[in-house]
Structures are given as structure tokens and as C-alpha cells.
Amino acid sequence: MRNAPALCLAATLAGFAPVPAAAEISAERVERLEHMLVQDCGSCHGLVRKGGLGSPLTRDALAHAAPEGLAAIILDGIPGTAMPPWRALLTEAEALWMAHHLLMEPRE
Amino acid sequence: MRRFLATLALSASLLAAPAGAETAPRATGGLGLVIERATGSVLLVDRIAHEVISRIEGLGDLSHASVTFSPDERLAYVFGRDGGLTQVDMLTGAITARVLQGGNAIGGAISDDGALVAVSNYEPGGVRVFDAETLEMVADIPSGGKTVGLVDLPNRRFAWTVWETGTVWLADLSGEVPVITDLGQAGLNPYDAVLSGDGRHYIVGLFGEKGLTLFDMWQDAPEPVRFLSDYGREDAEMPVYKMPHLQGWALTEGQFALPAVGQHALLWVERATLAQAGRTALHGQPIFAVAQPGSPYVWVNFALPHNDTLQVLDSRTHEVVATLTPGAAVLHMEFSPRGHELWVSSRDGNRVFVYDTHSRTVKAELEAQSPSGIFFTARAHRTGL
Numbered sequence: 001m002r003n004a005p006a007l008c009l010a011a012t013l014a015g016f017a018p019v020p021a022a023a024e025i026s027a028e029r030v031e032r033l034e035h036m037l038v039q040d041c042g043s044c045h046g047l048v049r050k051g052g053l054g055s056p057l058t059r060d061a062l063a064h065a066a067p068e069g070l071a072a073i074i075l076d077g078i079p080g081t082a083m084p085p086w087r088a089l090l091t092e093a094e095a096l097w098m099a100h101h102l103l104m105e106p107r108e
Numbered sequence: 109m110r111r112f113l114a115t116l117a118l119s120a121s122l123l124a125a126p127a128g129a130e131t132a133p134r135a136t137g138g139l140g141l142v143i144e145r146a147t148g149s150v151l152l153v154d155r156i157a158h159e160v161i162s163r164i165e166g167l168g169d170l171s172h173a174s175v176t177f178s179p180d181e182r183l184a185y186v187f188g189r190d191g192g193l194t195q196v197d198m199l200t201g202a203i204t205a206r207v208l209q210g211g212n213a214i215g216g217a218i219s220d221d222g223a224l225v226a227v228s229n230y231e232p233g234g235v236r237v238f239d240a241e242t243l244e245m246v247a248d249i250p251s252g253g254k255t256v257g258l259v260d261l262p263n264r265r266f267a268w269t270v271w272e273t274g275t276v277w278l279a280d281l282s283g284e285v286p287v288i289t290d291l292g293q294a295g296l297n298p299y300d301a302v303l304s305g306d307g308r309h310y311i312v313g314l315f316g317e318k319g320l321t322l323f324d325m326w327q328d329a330p331e332p333v334r335f336l337s338d339y340g341r342e343d344a345e346m347p348v349y350k351m352p353h354l355q356g357w358a359l360t361e362g363q364f365a366l367p368a369v370g371q372h373a374l375l376w377v378e379r380a381t382l383a384q385a386g387r388t389a390l391h392g393q394p395i396f397a398v399a400q401p402g403s404p405y406v407w408v409n410f411a412l413p414h415n416d417t418l419q420v421l422d423s424r425t426h427e428v429v430a431t432l433t434p435g436a437a438v439l440h441m442e443f444s445p446r447g448h449e450l451w452v453s454s455r456d457g458n459r460v461f462v463y464d465t466h467s468r469t470v471k472a473e474l475e476a477q478s479p480s481g482i483f484f485t486a487r488a489h490r491t492g493l
Contacts, residue, residue: 047171084347
């Protein structure tokens, strides 16, 4: 059951082009990324993503966001704000996975 | 005769009392709360017995939660990220009052007389002040942005800083009508602030530019004084994955020990001159730097990806004297009031560790769900928390 979201995601992503290399992300790493989203991203964006020092990442807030754009922000941050670049800790595929995860599974 | 009667009465009550803690007299001086950030719960703990007494649930989003206590250590005030302000009875472990006072909050403080609780809000920005007993709102002070570094000052006053505007505000609630004063500009994007335990120095950390700003709150009209003007995030060795916290900062040997933003370093500043007295290279980006009471030592924890580690520094030599690895994602540290023990939360280890600070070894551990902040009731007696 742990892998269900990842499988689900992989299935959905098949409809996107280009397909992020979801298959390259191990189940263990997926679990770690989910944890990171809740806990570490949550430090600024809130555990339920309603925002804090960081912007809200709710369904409404992300209504017009593209996954590639979100992934770029995750990887490179937003200069002049407190959003840091996470490139040293995440691969591009992992950032794209996170972006899709944010868009598909709002925590509200 | 009176004593005899008293003894008799005591024996009778002991005999009549069921075997259970609920009727036994208990003090609150050895109690505390541990935030379980992901589950919206807190653990009521006995720091002397190293035991969890109970889990209190239903406190909302506790991703950046903090706690203050009433002067008699009976009531705890838990400030949640979702704007929840919850009053918890430390004796019964029950929630005695709760309000959703804002949309997004970041912490709070209690007035010196225990009458007023102030909450620092991101959404809507500003500070709201509540009757500590009933949690009815008594003042709503919009401040033009997200508030950080809210502290209590003597005589029912509070100070705070605004992230967007850099303005520092002072609110005096000792009279009929709140008196709100603009103390001036701290600088670009202040991320946190702290008050020295003697109520004198309010220090603001800046994210957006170099330096820190100090206000002498003993002055009738405190003014901003910039110091460490050649230190700042521009010198960052790596991205700032987590903002340092200034609350609980170290003031020892006449020096402030300040976490350097984005650097693997702690800065030592002479309190008397505000000149830098040293810089200690560390294992990672420091988050908290806390002085061990009754000692020259400062304990430091770190931002990810180095957050499984603690380091202990000697304020006399500025050297690292110990490096410890308690567990995954160490978020917070709380000393016993006299410093003989340190409680450490390991969020991803789901444990709270109790260190003997003399031997720096773990003497006890408690299970907890994603623990973050640890707050002992002795905080009730400290200015600025």
C-alpha cells in the first residue's frame, strides 16, 4: 500500500510529456520525499500547506501552476526571498516528482 | 492537638484515596509540554521522573508551535501555526480554552503579570492580545505584515518586528488604552528577534541585508543600533534551508552567541561594545544556540542536511568541545532550569532524549510522534519568552 501513490503517480504521469523519471525514484526515496514535503517544506509552508513565511501551496494557490515551473522553483529557489534552492539535496526528477505531488495531492 | 488532627485527616484521606495519581497532590514545577508537530498533539511530561504523563490532542497545525506558561505554572498557552491559541491545564492535562484567533500564527508571549497573552500573526499580519484567563480578545494591532520576534517586556508591554517592512513596534498595555509606538527600522526582512533575560537588549536578526539591529529597551526612547555590519547572508556558504531561531539564544561570558545565517558558524559578540569577539566554525548551519545554565557551555543544533547533530562550545575559548549525534532531525533543546539535564527532540527518530549535561550522555529517552518544541514550566518566570 505504501507504494500505491507512487504507482498511481507513475500511471498518471504517463499522460504527461516529458515524463519525469518517476521510475528511477525508489519506493524508499519516495517515502523520504513525502516526508520532506510535509516536514521540511512544512516548516515554512505549513504542514497543511496554508503558508507561513513561505507562500500557501494549497489547491487554490497552485491552480495555475505548471509542474515544470514549480520544479524549477524548488531546484533554484526564488532570489530575494527566503525560498532556497534545493538543488544540492534533490535531483531534477525528484523536484518534478515533488511538483506533481503538490499539484495532485493537496493536503487541505 | 491541631497537628494531631491534621495527621489524622491526612491518614484518612490517604486511606480513602484510590490508587491513582488523579487525587494525589502534584506540583507543576517539574512539568512540561512536548509538541508533536505532525499530529496536532502535545505530550504532558514530568521532566524530573522522565515520564510522559499524557497525550493531549486536538491542537491543530503545530508545525511552528511554541508555548508560554502562566506565572503560577498552572496553565500553558500553545500557539499553533493555524492561528489556534490553546490553553492547557498542566495539572489535569485538559484543554480549558481554545480559540482560532487568526489564519496563520507564529508564536506568542505572556505579559509579566500573567494577565495578557499576545499572539504573533502572519495572516492577518499583526499582533492580537487576549485575556489570559478567558482567551477573549482585548486588543487587535495590525502591523502591516507578518510579525516575528514577539517578546514580552516588563509592565504589560510587548515588542515585535515586521518581516515585510522591517519596523519594530512596542505596545504598552498597562493603561486603559493600548499605546503603540514605532521604534524605527531594524533592516531588510528581519526573520526573528530576541530579548535578553534582563529585559534590556532586543536584538533583531536580518535575512535581507548584512548586520543585526539592537534596541536598548531600558531607554525611554529605544533606537535602532546596527552591529556586525560586515556579516550577512551574502556570505552564505550554502542555501538557508531553515531560518535560525534567536529565542533561547546564548548570553554567556558577557557575549552574545549568534547563529550565522547561511553559514556553518556561530558568531561571538561582546555585549558591552557590540564588537565581534570570535567566530567558531561548526558542523552545519546553526538553528538554536542555547547557554547551559550554570556553565560556560553553549549547545547548538543545525539545519538540514546536518540536523542529526549537536555541538557543545565553550564560551571562554570559543572551541567546540563535543559533537553528539542524538538522532534524525534534532529540532529543539530545552534545559532543566538549573542546567543538569538537556531534553532534545529528534523529529524523525520519534524520540525525546534526556542528556546528562555533565557527562553529555543520554540518561533517558521517551517515545513521541515527530516531536519538535520542548517547553518546561520554568519558562513562566523568564522575561522575553
